[in-house]
Amino acid sequence: MTVPRRIVTGALAVLLPYAASFGILWVRTRSIAPPRATLSTKEVDILDWAQDILTRNLDTAEKEMTRTSSAVTNLGRDVKDLSEPWYGNAGDEILSSAQLTLNNQRRLVDVQKMVIGELKLCDQTIKGLRQPISRRILMDTIREIDEWAPKIQETIDETGRGIVKTKLGLRIDPKTLPEPLGYEWNRLMLANMEQEATLTDLKSLHSDATKAAEPLKRLVERTPIIYQTLRFPF
């Protein structure tokens, strides 16, 4: 056999089975989908309940985060103003409280991001349970929720402690403060109270997410494991 003929024969020997394999795979993979978990009526109700909580809370949390983030900008401006020398020694105390309030606000934004992330993971799990999705993705999502939950709780507690500490620092009789420090003190006190309220809301959101995650975890564990998608020869 001449060399070109050999090359052609060799190429055909590789290309023909290759093309046939590609064709077979193309046809077989079109009809493969991960099996859907068979959900009972009660389980569908659980998913609907969890979905309802999460959708409402996610909406609220995202709007709150926009508000909290803009408050960081405003507090930043206040801290800058209070750093001016003409406030004198009385200004220093208010300045440190303002800085603490600003740190608390930033931490609040972080907590909000974490809680929103947690709510989105729960939402992803619910969608994954309703539609065909790889069990491994669901297990990874649930694992992430489990790993995040204690970190979120720790950050919430830490932020809470910071807010309380700042409140203690603001225990000055505002009547002893010269203007405009008195006005600044009022603003900081108001900011501190708002932070407390926001943190209470975040605690409740986190608790809702944790409550929703428990039944979701059980449902995920019940999803069928995809044992095989392709098998050859038999």
Next chain:
Amino acid sequence: MNIFEIPGAYKKDSIQFFKSPRLFLKDLNFEATEEARCSVEYLGFAFLLSSAFVLVELKLIPEELTGPAAASVQKDELIFSYWVSTIVFVLLSHAACRLLSGQGRLRTDLTGLCRVYSFLIPATTLVLIVLGWSIGAVLSTYLVVTPPLGVLLLEPFEPSTNHLLLLAGFLTVYFYLALFFVLCTVGTLHKTHRFTYGRTLVATSSSVVALGLIQPVLTFCVRRFFDIFEPLIKVFL
């Protein structure tokens, strides 16, 4: 041959076999008692070797995919059942050849085929495992190789054109390994039964089809047997 000489002799013979299977089979005397004994020894060694490959492979796959929940992938049965399938296939091939007026005896068939499979099974297992791991890494899935030529994808993968092109490459290699398997089987049966290649091919094909048909029954029986004798078998595995 004593037990410590087996690996050395196995290595030498397997290299000779893969260099030229036709010449290897031509030089082999299937009637000799020493050859029969050697085939059994090599088969035992090959069993240990491929079981080791499979156990390492299964260790590297996440437990949640092959653990207790995945009842269909029972590690111990996996290692045990394919050897039972191999012996059953040899018996089926012999029966098919005899039905087509072959002249070989069961002993010669066992000697020849067991010798050939003792080289082929660990080699194909290793090649498929290595290739399977490389492909699985790209496709973000896991390919479980069950000797001698079983492949299972354990996770769905994105069936994009690039992935299918890659997997088609794997299948092409798989096709040629399977073809090599069939050719070695045909060559061995042709020598032992002394009839035409055409008839041997018919006998081999019908044995493969028969094995495919009885495979579910075989798996069921092996699992029942395994359930009963599990503690004893685990000692040897």
